[in-house]
Amino acid sequence: MNVGVLGGGQLGRMLALAGVPLGARFRFLEHRSPAPVDGLGEVVRAPYDDADALARFRDGLEVGTYEFENVPDASARALADAEIPVYPPPAALEFARDRKHEKDGFGALGIPTAPWRAVDDRASFDAAVEQLGLPAMLKTRRLGYDGKGQRLLRSPADLDAAWAALGDRPLVLEGFVEFSRELSIVGVRGRDGETAFYPLVENTHASGVLVRTDAPAPGCSPELQRTAERYAGAVMRYLDYVGVLALELFQVGDELWANEMAPRVHNSGHWTQNGAVTSQFENHMRAVMGLPLGSTEPVGHSVMLNLLGALPPAEAVLAEPMAHLHLYDKAPRPGRKIGHVNVCGPDREAVRDAARRIERTFPDGAGPA
Amino acid sequence: MNVGVLGGGQLGRMLALAGVPLGARFRFLEHRSPAPVDGLGEVVRAPYDDADALARFRDGLEVGTYEFENVPDASARALADAEIPVYPPPAALEFARDRKHEKDGFGALGIPTAPWRAVDDRASFDAAVEQLGLPAMLKTRRLGYDGKGQRLLRSPADLDAAWAALGDRPLVLEGFVEFSRELSIVGVRGRDGETAFYPLVENTHASGVLVRTDAPAPGCSPELQRTAERYAGAVMRYLDYVGVLALELFQVGDELWANEMAPRVHNSGHWTQNGAVTSQFENHMRAVMGLPLGSTEPVGHSVMLNLLGALPPAEAVLAEPMAHLHLYDKAPRPGRKIGHVNVCGPDREAVRDAARRIERTFPDGAGPA
Incomplete structure (x- = not known):
C-alpha cells in the first residue's frame, strides 16, 4: 500500500520503520534537508503549501497521514480533492491546532480542563x-x-x-492547576471504529519539554484508567477518528483534567516500541491501512528517556541490557530532540535503576535548551 | 555509521529496519530489481563481482556485512582491500559455503554430525x-x-x-539420521568476544524448506541448551566470529548433531522480532557496529510461520491479537518466501491455537513449491 506522510521528522521515521513490515511503501512531504525520514522512502522536498509538490506527493497514493499537526489545511485538502483518504480526519487537526477550539471541544464532550x-x-x-x-x-x-x-x-x-x-x-x-502529576494516554481507533488504549503513563517535563515517561504510570487505579479511556474515546468518536491519538492530562486529586490532545503518535508513547506487544507506530499504521489493531498490552515496566541536545555514547547506553536506543539521525543542537532510550523489563525498580545509570551517561549540554 | 550489506533480500531488509534506530545508514549491493531492500537505503544495483560497482559500493563505508553467504570471495576481498572491516569474517563464509569444509570443521571442534x-x-x-x-x-x-x-x-x-x-x-x-526433531540455536558474538544465545527452537521443514519455528523449543533440558551453546560458541570462537550465527541441529536421543551453520541472521530466528527482548537483527547490527549486545531473553512463547508462495489476507492474519506480520515486498511465486507471521504470547497453548487459526487463512497454493 502506498502511504503518504505529511512531515518527515522522527515520527515519520518511526512510522516507516513500523509500517514497512506491514507492506506499506512510504512517501513523505518534507521541506527540511537532511530529514530523519531520508532513506526510508521517497521524499518530496518542498513546503507543505507548494501546489506542484503536493500534486507530485499525492500521485499514486492510496492513503495519507500526518506526523505533524501544524500542516496547512490546503495540504490536507489537496489529498481529499484527489479522493485519497486521509487519516486522522483533517477535523482532528483543526481541533488540536487551536487551543481555543480544543478547550471548547473538551468542554462540549464533558472533559474537565483547567x-x-x-x-x-x-x-x-x-x-x-x-x-x-x-x-x-x-x-x-x-x-x-x-x-x-x-x-x-x-x-x-x-x-x-x-x-x-x-x-x-x-x-x-x-x-494555575495544582496538579499532582502529568499523565497521558495513547489510544488508537481503527477504520471500523474499534478502539484500544495503552495504559496511562507518567510524564516528566523540564522547560516545557518531555524528558521522561514512566509506563505504566505507577499507582493508577483501574478507575483512573477507565476515566482516561472514556475521555480519549469521546474525542476519537466525536472526530470519527482513525489512527493514534494522545491525550495529555493533569492528575488533580482523583480527577483527570485534559491539557491538550495530539492527533498523531506521541513522544509519551515511544516506550511502546519495546515495552508493549504492539507499538503506537505499528498501531497507527494498522489503523490507517484499515487493518485490525494489535494488542496494546504492556510487557513489563518501561522508562523512556528523551535524548535532548547531545547524544551519550551508544556503548554506554547499551551497556545496560534492558536499554534500547532509538536515534533520529538529526544533528545535535541545544535542546533538540535527537533520540530516545527505552528501558524495559519485568521489575519496575530495576528498570528505574537502569534508567538512573543511563541518565548519568548523558553528556554536559544534554537536556532542554 | 555507514554500513554496507552484500545482498539485498529480506534479511537485508530486516537488518535495515533494526539498524536504522541504532544510527546505521545502509548501502546494499544487490543485482535484483525490485529487491526487498528498495527504499531502505542506497542500492548499488550490480552483480557481486562487478569491480566498478564494488568500488562504488565500498566508497565511504565504515563496516561491511552479508545477508547471503554465497558471495564471491572477490566481493569480501574488495572490502578488506579498502581496509573496511567485514563481519562476520570472510573465513566464516568459506566455512559455511562448502559442506565438506563445514563438516571437517565440526569434526575438528568435537561437534558430532551424521x-x-x-x-x-x-x-x-x-x-x-x-x-x-x-x-x-x-x-x-x-x-x-x-x-x-x-x-x-x-x-x-x-x-x-x-x-x-x-x-x-x-x-x-x-x-541417514534417525532424529527425533530438528532444532536450531542462534547465537551472537560481539567485537569484544562477548557472546549471547537465544533459546533452542524447534523447526518444521516441508520439502526442505522451513515452514515453522516453535520458540523456545518445548521440552529442552538446560543441559541440551548448554550443549547447543557450547557447539555454537566453539564455532564462533574458532572463526573469531562477529555477528549472528545460526546452527541447525538434529536431536538424536539426548544428543545434538550439527546439520549446518549459517553465518548470518537466520529464518529460524525471525521469531525474535516479537518474541525476544532484542531481535536477532538488532543484535547482529549491534555486534557489527561494535556495540554491546542486547538481551536474548524470550518474552513468552512464539510460533513463526513462513509465508510461502502466496499471501493470506493481512486482515485475517492480524485479526489474531497475538499476530505480527512481516512482509518482504516480493512478488508471489510458487514456494517463494515472501513474508512471515510471528505469533507471540505468554501461554504456549494459546499461541499454538492462534497459529493454527492463522494457518487456516493461508490460500490455496501457499506452501513449499
Missing part, C-alpha cells in the same frame, strides 16, 4: 487575569509545542513583558 | 553408499539452500538418477 479564557486584546487579557488570578499561563492559540509560544505569569509585573512578546497573536490564558 | 563422505567421482559415490548404507542424502558441497541441490536416495535404483542430476559437481553423501 479554567481558561480566550484573549484577543489587552482588555480581554487584563480581564482574564482578574478572573483566573495568578499564577497563570499565557499561550498562543496556534503553533505552540514543546513549551514554545507560552509565558508563565507569576505576578502582575510579568504582564507587560508577556503581552509584548505574544500580544500580537490570538491567545488563551490558562489558570 | 556420518558422511566426500564424493568426487562415481567410484567414491558408490563406495560412500556402501559404507553409509541407504537411505542417504546426496548433496552438492556448494550453493545448496532450502532443499536445493540435494537428492534423497532410498534404494539402489535411485543412484543413477541422482548421479545424473548432481554428479558433475563436488558432493557429499550424508548417512
Whole structure:
C-alpha cells in the first residue's frame, strides 16, 4: 500500500520503520534537508503549501497521514480533492491546532480542563487575569509545542513583558492547576471504529519539554484508567477518528483534567516500541491501512528517556541490557530532540535503576535548551 | 555509521529496519530489481563481482556485512582491500559455503554430525553408499539452500538418477539420521568476544524448506541448551566470529548433531522480532557496529510461520491479537518466501491455537513449491 506522510521528522521515521513490515511503501512531504525520514522512502522536498509538490506527493497514493499537526489545511485538502483518504480526519487537526477550539471541544464532550479564557486584546487579557488570578499561563492559540509560544505569569509585573512578546497573536490564558502529576494516554481507533488504549503513563517535563515517561504510570487505579479511556474515546468518536491519538492530562486529586490532545503518535508513547506487544507506530499504521489493531498490552515496566541536545555514547547506553536506543539521525543542537532510550523489563525498580545509570551517561549540554 | 550489506533480500531488509534506530545508514549491493531492500537505503544495483560497482559500493563505508553467504570471495576481498572491516569474517563464509569444509570443521571442534563422505567421482559415490548404507542424502558441497541441490536416495535404483542430476559437481553423501526433531540455536558474538544465545527452537521443514519455528523449543533440558551453546560458541570462537550465527541441529536421543551453520541472521530466528527482548537483527547490527549486545531473553512463547508462495489476507492474519506480520515486498511465486507471521504470547497453548487459526487463512497454493 502506498502511504503518504505529511512531515518527515522522527515520527515519520518511526512510522516507516513500523509500517514497512506491514507492506506499506512510504512517501513523505518534507521541506527540511537532511530529514530523519531520508532513506526510508521517497521524499518530496518542498513546503507543505507548494501546489506542484503536493500534486507530485499525492500521485499514486492510496492513503495519507500526518506526523505533524501544524500542516496547512490546503495540504490536507489537496489529498481529499484527489479522493485519497486521509487519516486522522483533517477535523482532528483543526481541533488540536487551536487551543481555543480544543478547550471548547473538551468542554462540549464533558472533559474537565483547567479554567481558561480566550484573549484577543489587552482588555480581554487584563480581564482574564482578574478572573483566573495568578499564577497563570499565557499561550498562543496556534503553533505552540514543546513549551514554545507560552509565558508563565507569576505576578502582575510579568504582564507587560508577556503581552509584548505574544500580544500580537490570538491567545488563551490558562489558570494555575495544582496538579499532582502529568499523565497521558495513547489510544488508537481503527477504520471500523474499534478502539484500544495503552495504559496511562507518567510524564516528566523540564522547560516545557518531555524528558521522561514512566509506563505504566505507577499507582493508577483501574478507575483512573477507565476515566482516561472514556475521555480519549469521546474525542476519537466525536472526530470519527482513525489512527493514534494522545491525550495529555493533569492528575488533580482523583480527577483527570485534559491539557491538550495530539492527533498523531506521541513522544509519551515511544516506550511502546519495546515495552508493549504492539507499538503506537505499528498501531497507527494498522489503523490507517484499515487493518485490525494489535494488542496494546504492556510487557513489563518501561522508562523512556528523551535524548535532548547531545547524544551519550551508544556503548554506554547499551551497556545496560534492558536499554534500547532509538536515534533520529538529526544533528545535535541545544535542546533538540535527537533520540530516545527505552528501558524495559519485568521489575519496575530495576528498570528505574537502569534508567538512573543511563541518565548519568548523558553528556554536559544534554537536556532542554 | 555507514554500513554496507552484500545482498539485498529480506534479511537485508530486516537488518535495515533494526539498524536504522541504532544510527546505521545502509548501502546494499544487490543485482535484483525490485529487491526487498528498495527504499531502505542506497542500492548499488550490480552483480557481486562487478569491480566498478564494488568500488562504488565500498566508497565511504565504515563496516561491511552479508545477508547471503554465497558471495564471491572477490566481493569480501574488495572490502578488506579498502581496509573496511567485514563481519562476520570472510573465513566464516568459506566455512559455511562448502559442506565438506563445514563438516571437517565440526569434526575438528568435537561437534558430532551424521556420518558422511566426500564424493568426487562415481567410484567414491558408490563406495560412500556402501559404507553409509541407504537411505542417504546426496548433496552438492556448494550453493545448496532450502532443499536445493540435494537428492534423497532410498534404494539402489535411485543412484543413477541422482548421479545424473548432481554428479558433475563436488558432493557429499550424508548417512541417514534417525532424529527425533530438528532444532536450531542462534547465537551472537560481539567485537569484544562477548557472546549471547537465544533459546533452542524447534523447526518444521516441508520439502526442505522451513515452514515453522516453535520458540523456545518445548521440552529442552538446560543441559541440551548448554550443549547447543557450547557447539555454537566453539564455532564462533574458532572463526573469531562477529555477528549472528545460526546452527541447525538434529536431536538424536539426548544428543545434538550439527546439520549446518549459517553465518548470518537466520529464518529460524525471525521469531525474535516479537518474541525476544532484542531481535536477532538488532543484535547482529549491534555486534557489527561494535556495540554491546542486547538481551536474548524470550518474552513468552512464539510460533513463526513462513509465508510461502502466496499471501493470506493481512486482515485475517492480524485479526489474531497475538499476530505480527512481516512482509518482504516480493512478488508471489510458487514456494517463494515472501513474508512471515510471528505469533507471540505468554501461554504456549494459546499461541499454538492462534497459529493454527492463522494457518487456516493461508490460500490455496501457499506452501513449499
